[in-house]
Amino acid sequence: MPQKILIIDDDKKISTMMKRGLTYEGYKVSVAESGKEGLLKVLEESPDLVILDVMMPGMDGLEVCRRLRNDGNIPILMVTARDAISDRVKGLETGADDYLIKPFAFEELVARIKALLRRTADEEKDVLQFSDLRLDLKTRMAIRGEREIELSTTEFDLLHLLMRNPKRVLTKELIMEAVWGIDYGGESNVLEVYIGYLRRKLEQEGEPRLIHTVRGTGYVLKE
Structure with missing residues (x-):
């Protein structure tokens, strides 16, 4: 590439x-x-x-x-x-x-x-980090504190995009194009569904939320 x-x-x-x-x-x-x-x-x-x-x-x-x-x-x-x-x-x-x-x-x-x-x-780093969350680019696994979290391919791509742009509000359109492609013709709520998947995995032990919704715009990774 x-x-x-x-x-x-x-x-x-x-x-x-x-x-x-x-x-x-x-x-x-x-x-x-x-x-x-x-x-x-x-x-x-x-x-x-x-x-x-x-x-x-x-x-x-x-x-x-x-x-x-x-x-x-x-x-x-x-x-x-x-x-x-x-x-x-x-x-x-x-x-x-x-x-x-x-x-x-x-x-x-x-x-x-x-x-x-x-x-x-x-x-080039093999691991991205934000707060207590790390993303291992080689194993494609997330680590929250000491807890390892397995991710699907789409979950990894979505979290990777957010962690490359911490504290930046990413619009829904930008995320859809980056993760699913500009010609995606599937379910219209697919982004919301996968944000939900990630939140459940990242907050499974009661950890503070890191992926926040910006109403009418998109999502942001912040503490």
Whole structure:
């Protein structure tokens, strides 16, 4: 499966060039033209790496980087026309993993991306954890405290999605597409049914609820 890259840049000429070249290199590439759109696409697509422009109207790249870093460890490569040392330091202090000055050679962009993805692969965790709940990605088993919980394939996929996005409200539509596929034509209440299955398993010994309903929207994993 090709690795996914999200480009967040309001300069269509630059983003089109990067998308064309990176697609040729074998990556699956999508583009967001604003910081707000970029944050939504990160949630929807779970990219393996983000290429982030600093200078954008509205929400700039530094604020996007700050929000992404607060919510996870996705690799972030900042690109900008600002070449002052202070600007680079600010970007890295905000949470960027690397910094590339425009204009840049495409070969250098690819090299930086490969280095970041290689580093991330080396650091990839086999276990996700939130509160006292762990999800073992190798055994596909959940552990609540010291209690092991067997999961069906669908239960695992659903819990995996929630644990990759802790404290984020996920809409029903997004969850359905991610877990059951965009063309799912089965029971309309299937999501509610599986949320119920997971809750019963995770709360079997009277543990506090972690999967909460957000009325009219979807679900969120929180304490």
